[in-house]
Amino acid sequence: MDVAVRHDGRAAIVQVQGEVDLYSAPKMREALVGLTDGRSPAVLVDLSRVEYMDSSGVATLVEGLQRVRQYGGQFKLAGLAPAIRDVFRFARLEKVFEIYEDTQAALRAVR
Amino acid sequence: MASRVSETFQIEVTSSPRLLQVVRAAVGQYGRLLDLGEGETHRLKTAVDEALTNIIRHSYGGEAGQRIVITFILSGARLEILLRDFGRKPDPARVAPREPDLSRPGGLGLPLIRSVMDEVEFDLSPERGTILRLVKHLGAERGAR
Numbered sequence: 001m002d003v004a005v006r007h008d009g010r011a012a013i014v015q016v017q018g019e020v021d022l023y024s025a026p027k028m029r030e031a032l033v034g035l036t037d038g039r040s041p042a043v044l045v046d047l048s049r050v051e052y053m054d055s056s057g058v059a060t061l062v063e064g065l066q067r068v069r070q071y072g073g074q075f076k077l078a079g080l081a082p083a084i085r086d087v088f089r090f091a092r093l094e095k096v097f098e099i100y101e102d103t104q105a106a107l108r109a110v111r
Numbered sequence: 112m113a114s115r116v117s118e119t120f121q122i123e124v125t126s127s128p129r130l131l132q133v134v135r136a137a138v139g140q141y142g143r144l145l146d147l148g149e150g151e152t153h154r155l156k157t158a159v160d161e162a163l164t165n166i167i168r169h170s171y172g173g174e175a176g177q178r179i180v181i182t183f184i185l186s187g188a189r190l191e192i193l194l195r196d197f198g199r200k201p202d203p204a205r206v207a208p209r210e211p212d213l214s215r216p217g218g219l220g221l222p223l224i225r226s227v228m229d230e231v232e233f234d235l236s237p238e239r240g241t242i243l244r245l246v247k248h249l250g251a252e253r254g255a256r
Contacts, residue, residue, distance in 0.1 A: 019135070022164045023128035052135065052153075054160050055219035083153040090157075090226035091219045 003031045011042040011110050013103055017049040020057030029060045036067035042110045043068055046103045048079025053087055065097060074098075078106040119184045126167045126177040134181065135160055141183065145190075145249065154227040155190075155247065161220040162194045162243055169205075170198030170241065188249045197240035206233050 001018035012035050016028055035043050045061065047053070061077065068075040078100045080088070088094045100106035122137060124130045135156045142152030163179060171177040180195040205218075208225060225231050230246035 019132055021128070021131045021135075021160060022167065023131055052156070052160075054131075054157065054164060055223055056164060058219055083150065086150070086153070087157065087223065090223050092222075093219075 001027060003027050005031055005035065008107060009110070011044050011107055012040040013107075014043065014045045015049070016045065016047055019052040020050060020060075021052070021054045022056040025056040025060045028057065029063065032060065032064040032067070036064065036071075036073075039071050040068075040073065042074040042076070044076045044078060044103055044106045044110075046078050046106075047084055048081070048102065050081070050084055053084050055087075055091065058087060058091055058093060061097070062093065074110060076100060076106040076109065078103045117185050117187065119182065121183070122181045124163075124179050124181070125175065126171045126179060127175050128164075128167060131160055131163055134163060145185070147249065151247075151249070155192075158224045158227050158245055158247075159192060159194070161224045162192075162245065165201075165220050166194060166196045166198065166243075169201060170196045172199065190247045190249055192245040192247075194243040194245070195237075195240065196243075200235050200241050201233060203235075 001016065001020055001024035003017075004015045006013050006015070014028070014031050014035070018024065020028060032043065043064065045064070065075045076098045079102050080099060085094070085099070088097065088099070098109070100109060122134060124134060138156045138159050139152055142155055147155070159181065163181075166179055167173065178197055182193040182195070184191040184193070206221060224245065228245045229248050230244070232244045234242040234244060
């Protein structure tokens, strides 16, 4: 799994690629903790290149969301393939996150 | 569909998180062999992956090198998956059906397994460890692409 961070205006875009599980989720967590420690005002996680995500990945995103909420920032997910979206739906977390079709739509929603 | 066991196979892994992707690949290959649709194959992968993750984290407390045996038994349209570990038995309260809880996000795995499998049962009777029995009735999506 690969994680890359780029910036677009006020937003930090976390691009995740590959399979996110118990083994690889810490790498995504490291990127999110770095951004939230720096109080990034808007964190967008681009999941369009994620082929698989389990509850370890979802839990890492829940933690990211909670950390951003603590300082009043914005946390958005983008580009979920149907199978990845299913994981959020089955975990009943689909409505907990702001989920967008792609990063462009998520960027437009940054306030 | 025939009620006899038509085929079975077994995978044994140690409790190494990096082997999760290897097991998922095997489940994906079996899903293709059974001509399951992409969605159903993904859900099977999810169930097995989450079960293994729970065993690694809870039964073995993250300790590497411990045995996990996964047995697949296909009987007609009924697929049974047994996950055998030899570690700490789960707390019955922890494995009882419940809603996902955002305040403890680490507990999402079992609700996920329950949402994608038809039967989920913990057999705590072995002297050491646990057998988790997962059952999926294949059919609705079989052959769908």
